[in-house]
Amino acid sequence: MSMRQSGRMHAHQGFVRAFPALEAMIGGFDSTDMPVVIADARAPGLPIIYTNEAFTTLTGYTAEEAAGRNCRFLQGAGTDPLTVTRIRDAIFAGRPIAADILNYRKDGSPFWNALSLAPVNGEDGRPRFYFSCQLDAGGRRLDLNRLEQDANAMQGEIAAKAQALEISAVAMNQAINEKALLIDELQHRVRNNLQMISAMIGIQIHTLADAPETSALARLHHRVNALCAVHRRLHQPSSPATFDLAEFLSDHVPDVVSAYSDGLVALSITSEPAVLNSASATPLALIFNETVTALLRAMPTGLAGRKLSVELSKSGTAISVTLTGNSGGAPTDDGGSWLKYADHTLIEALVRQAKAAIVWAKIENVIVVEIHIPAEAT
Amino acid sequence: MIVEDEAILSLDLEQMLIDSGHAVVGIAATQKQALLLAETHHPDLALVDLQLSDGPTGIAIARHLATHGRTNVVFMTANSAMLPEDFAGAIGVISKPYVTSGVNAAMAFLQEGVLRPPPVLKKPASLELSKFYSGRWFPPAG
Numbered sequence: 001m002s003m004r005q006s007g008r009m010h011a012h013q014g015f016v017r018a019f020p021a022l023e024a025m026i027g028g029f030d031s032t033d034m035p036v037v038i039a040d041a042r043a044p045g046l047p048i049i050y051t052n053e054a055f056t057t058l059t060g061y062t063a064e065e066a067a068g069r070n071c072r073f074l075q076g077a078g079t080d081p082l083t084v085t086r087i088r089d090a091i092f093a094g095r096p097i098a099a100d101i102l103n104y105r106k107d108g109s110p111f112w113n114a115l116s117l118a119p120v121n122g123e124d125g126r127p128r129f130y131f132s133c134q135l136d137a138g139g140r141r142l143d144l145n146r147l148e149q150d151a152n153a154m155q156g157e158i159a160a161k162a163q164a165l166e167i168s169a170v171a172m173n174q175a176i177n178e179k180a181l182l183i184d185e186l187q188h189r190v191r192n193n194l195q196m197i198s199a200m201i202g203i204q205i206h207t208l209a210d211a212p213e214t215s216a217l218a219r220l221h222h223r224v225n226a227l228c229a230v231h232r233r234l235h236q237p238s239s240p241a242t243f244d245l246a247e248f249l250s251d252h253v254p255d256v257v258s259a260y261s262d263g264l265v266a267l268s269i270t271s272e273p274a275v276l277n278s279a280s281a282t283p284l285a286l287i288f289n290e291t292v293t294a295l296l297r298a299m300p301t302g303l304a305g306r307k308l309s310v311e312l313s314k315s316g317t318a319i320s321v322t323l324t325g326n327s328g329g330a331p332t333d334d335g336g337s338w339l340k341y342a343d344h345t346l347i348e349a350l351v352r353q354a355k356a357a358i359v360w361a362k363i364e365n366v367i368v369v370e371i372h373i374p375a376e377a378t
Numbered sequence: 379m380i381v382e383d384e385a386i387l388s389l390d391l392e393q394m395l396i397d398s399g400h401a402v403v404g405i406a407a408t409q410k411q412a413l414l415l416a417e418t419h420h421p422d423l424a425l426v427d428l429q430l431s432d433g434p435t436g437i438a439i440a441r442h443l444a445t446h447g448r449t450n451v452v453f454m455t456a457n458s459a460m461l462p463e464d465f466a467g468a469i470g471v472i473s474k475p476y477v478t479s480g481v482n483a484a485m486a487f488l489q490e491g492v493l494r495p496p497p498v499l500k501k502p503a504s505l506e507l508s509k510f511y512s513g514r515w516f517p518p519a520g
Contacts, residue, residue: 184457184459187456188456188457189456191456191457191473191474191475192384192456192474192475194474194475195384195387195456195474195475195476196384196386196387198390198475198477199384199386199387199389199390199391200386200390202390202393202394202478203386203389203390203393206393225475225477225478227475228475228476228477229477231475232473232474232475232476247503250503251480251503251504254479255477255478255479255480258479259479
């Protein structure tokens with residue numbers, strides 16, 4: 001069946017139009033690398049009448065083995081029936097067709113066949129032969145497969161990631177809830193413990209009555225109460241990690257004033273909301289407690305005209321608080337009232353911790369203390 | 379009356395109340411003791427902690443007292459987030475850790491509110507009122 005002849009076919013379109021020159025053209029197929037099959041369009045079952053060497057190389061079937069069979073013999077279990085139908089329809093309609101079809105080699109291994117099939121019409125205008133060339137589309141098909149696989153893999157990965165994300169979101173929510181519960185519980189315990197400490201000091205003060213130690217205990221009580229004032233607000237559900245200094249001042253300063261004065265010290269507090277981070281809350285609360293206590297203690301008791309004013313002002317994110325203690329008409333205390341009554345060790349340590357600055361001045365019977373709070377505390 | 383299971387806290391609070399001129403009819407640490415104390419003495423006010431020695435029974439005590447007898451309830455708790463929306467019929471809550479001045483201010487205000495409502499004093503920051511009492515004592519203008 002093999003019709004080996006010399007000559008080279010450059011374009012099969014030429015062959016298609018040159019049916020009378022079929023024999024001559026076939027010679028060209030023998031030496032081409034492109035697998036070529038020619039089937040008889042007029043014989044029943046459209047038997048193969050020619051295959052070239054490249055076909056044998058591709059499929060493993062020799063020309064003798066292929067001859068007389070229908071092209072279907074290359075199909076197998078994995079061949080898409082729809083593609084087969086498309087090719088068959090084209091053949092019956094006498095149309096050319098190109099299709100990628102899964103074929104099987106003689107050894108049973110599958111390959112993607114990029115099939116181009118065209119009828120070669122006889123002189124009567126009806127198909128006389130079917131000419132088809134096959135190409136191993138393995139690479140191309142593989143790429144498509146790989147693309148598809150990649151797409152599938154990516155889709156899988158995306159789905160997995162989405163799921164993982166969802167799981168971690170749930171876990172995170174759970175963790176956040178657990179953390180919130182834990183913080184609530186911790187804060188609850190801190191508040192209860194502070195209450196216990198405050199109560200113990202309160203009881204002790206009461207037991208000692210007018211003993212000299214009570215004044216020291218009372219100062220300690222106010223330090224603890226300053227912490228109480230901080231922790232009543234800190235970590236309330238509404239404002240988890242911030243602390244309003246203005247609120248603290250209007251809460252705690254009157255408390256200290258009522259404890260350290262005979263009720264005749266006029267108090268004025270001027271402030272605007274000044275929100276600090278929770279880390280700065282404790283040292284600053286204690287600084288203000290110490291300062292207010294010292295200013296009040298520096299005032300001689302019994303005199304009219306004593307005043308304490310607290311003014312909070314903001315400049316950008318920096319906060320300044322000016323505390324002014326006016327001892328009324330009392331003679332100035334040359335010992336330096338502020339120096340004498342303030343616990344400097346404590347105040348300096350707290351000022352360092354809060355990275356704040358404190359300056360004070362005494363003019364006659366007025367002591368002015370300015371506390372500058374850095375922007376980083378806000 | 380004081381309903382608190384921490385002995386030190388109730389002792390300190392009792393002293394604060396006595397110092398500011400109030401009479402304390404007794405201290406209860408459980409629901410049973412609290413209800414018995416209220417039935418026996420009919421105090422004007424019960425200061426009630428949420429967590430007592432028989433469990434978180436403070437809310438049940440408040441609900442009972444709100445509908446039986448004349449005793450009004452104010453919670454004292456470190457965990458006011460645990461309170462039900464309606465404060466279980468209580469007037470309000472004093473948050474722990476409270477201090478003497480805060481308790482004194484709250485008590486002065488409550489004394490007016492309970493005995494000669496509505497209170498004339500400004501509501502102190504140490505006391506948070508329930509929605510019901512807030513609306514009752516400070517009706518919105520118009």
